[in-house]
Amino acid sequence: MNTVFAAVSRSLVSRTLGVALLAGVSLSAVAQTRVEDPWVRATVAGQPSSGAFMRITADTDSTLLSVTSPVAKDVQIHEMSMTNDVMRMGPVDAVPLPAGKTVALDPDGYHVMLMGLNGQIKEGDQVPLTLTVKNAKGETEVLNVSAPARAAMDMSHDHGMTH
Numbered sequence: 001m002n003t004v005f006a007a008v009s010r011s012l013v014s015r016t017l018g019v020a021l022l023a024g025v026s027l028s029a030v031a032q033t034r035v036e037d038p039w040v041r042a043t044v045a046g047q048p049s050s051g052a053f054m055r056i057t058a059d060t061d062s063t064l065l066s067v068t069s070p071v072a073k074d075v076q077i078h079e080m081s082m083t084n085d086v087m088r089m090g091p092v093d094a095v096p097l098p099a100g101k102t103v104a105l106d107p108d109g110y111h112v113m114l115m116g117l118n119g120q121i122k123e124g125d126q127v128p129l130t131l132t133v134k135n136a137k138g139e140t141e142v143l144n145v146s147a148p149a150r151a152a153m154d155m156s157h158d159h160g161m162t163h
């Protein structure tokens with residue numbers, strides 16, 4: 001429990017710093033990072049959290065720093081990992097985006113957790129996501145993505161129960 005709590009706190013601190021740094025950075029006019037096939041898992045009424053998934057390709061060695069969305073009070077980037085045959089999930093500070101390599105955010109690896117949902121996400125809803133990416137030169141790029149909600153087909157790990 002303590003380990004998880006420490007990791008969450010660190011992620012919140014880094015997000016706060018990221019926002020502070022953003023204010024002094026001029027944004028590049030040319031999008032250098034591509035987001036493909038974004039989607040959000042639709043929820044049932046009362047479900048507290050959901051996941052967002054996509055494929056991201058950056059043209060220089062970059063880092064996904066954070067994701068925000070107006071539909072959730074807290075958005076975290078999580079990583080699934082297998083340790084001694086036990087599947088674990090926890091927040092990470094950032095996701096490396098190597099130049100030219102497509103990085104998938106999917107239910108089995110890195111994924112975006114929408115925590116503290118403000119309401120039900122129904123199939124077909126368009127969920128706004130804002131991604132902050134830093135490139136190799138230290139420039140920050142903000143990507144606004146509209147992710148359609150799809151029905152929950154894979155209930156193999158229900159985040160609503162584990163968080």
Ligand SMILES: [Cu+2]
Nearest residue numbers: 078089113159
């Ligand atoms: Cu998760």
